[in-house]
Structures are given as structure tokens and as C-alpha cells.
Amino acid sequence: MSKLFFRYGAMNSGKSTAMLQVAHNYEERGQQVLLIKPAKDTKGDDQIVSRLGVARHADLLLLPDQDLRTTFHALSDQQDSVLHSVACLLIDEAQFLTPEQVDQALAIAVLDEIPVVAFGIRTDFRTQAFPGSRRLMEVAHSLQEMKTICRCGKKAIFNARLGDAGIVREGEQVVIDGDNVRYEALCGRCYLEAAAS
Secondary structure, eight states: OOOEEEEEOSTTSSHHHHHHHHHHHHHHTTOEEEEEEETTOOTTTTEEEOTTSOEEEOSEEEOTTSOHHHHHHHHHHHHHHHSSOEEEEEESSGGGSOHHHHHHHHHHHHTSOOOEEEEEOSBOTTSOBOHHHHHHHHHOSEEEEOOOBOTTSSBOOEEEEEETTEEOOSSOSOOOSSSSOEEEEEOHHHHHHHHHO
16 A cells, blocks of 8 residues: 655755655666645745755746645656656645645545655644644654754754844745745744844
8 A cells, every 4th residue: 555655844844855865766676756846835846855055946836726636646647658657656745735635635545555754844834734734644654754943953853934134924825935935944942042132
């Protein structure tokens, strides 16, 4: 039986890098993969972008109202006519999936017997779960935490949104990092101490 995997971690834990490595491993063995990212992630446009500088074109930018399983089958059929059948579905920034899309990913793994590996963060800058991440935590067969470190050297688990005056505590759940906003992965102590100041 194929499985739905959720590999999660704070920002800068190497999720996109790991995903690109998984794609490379499959392809090095002559197997076909499909790489998907939600269109909500505008960083890199249609690219899967690692902070290490590695990038690759996404096979699909998934819209919030798009059926993942139906779209996967359509893409897979196109790929099958050119290469081998798809051996694995890889999803970057999986926190931006809708709960329904997570259920569709589960159906791809269980009913279509194609492994699905989703990479993402659990919580937003307010420590509240993203809907896609919450559903992945509920239904994934395998959960794997990817670790990174805080400025103090301890394991980081929170994603702090930073502004000119320090940690930002209010605002839209999704603001992609860039010129107007930046994020820092922090341990619980550093996050709570900074939030209290």
C-alpha cells in the first residue's frame, strides 16, 4: 500500500531542498515524478525554490478550488504518453492546500497506489495551524519533523513574522516573505520572550 507522507518543519528546515532531492532520487532511477505547489505560494513564481539556491519548475501550480486528484490524473496521463508512469507525487508548501485537497492526496496514495510526499510548515506566525497542515496531521500515514535551529541554538519550532518593531502579532495568515516582511524560525522560549516584549 502506498502512503501519504507529511514532512514538516519551521522555516529554513530544508523542506524544499529535501523535496528536490527526493525528485532527483526517483529520476536517477529512471522513475517519473510530478512536482506540485499551491498557487498561493508566489515565491519563485512557477518554481520550487530552495533557500540554498536550487530551483526547479513545478509541473503544476494548484489553485485553491482545483481538484488535486482529477488534476493529477490528467497530468499523469500526459506524462504516461511520453515517459513511464508517475511513481511519486511531491507537493511543496503543503500548508496552503485546502483540507479537501489533502483528502484528495490521501485518495491518490491509497486508491491510486501512488506515494504522495507533502512538505510544509505546521503553523503560522501566530502559532495557529494552517488548514492544510492540520488535515495532513490528521490523515497522513507518516509524519516526519524536519529540524532547524533557533538563534540561541535550540530546536526551532515557531515561525515568527518580523517587522520594523520586532515580532508581528496580527495580520493576514499568509504573507509570503520578501521585501515587506520576513520570518525567523525560533524556539519556544525565544518566541515567547520576543512576543512578550
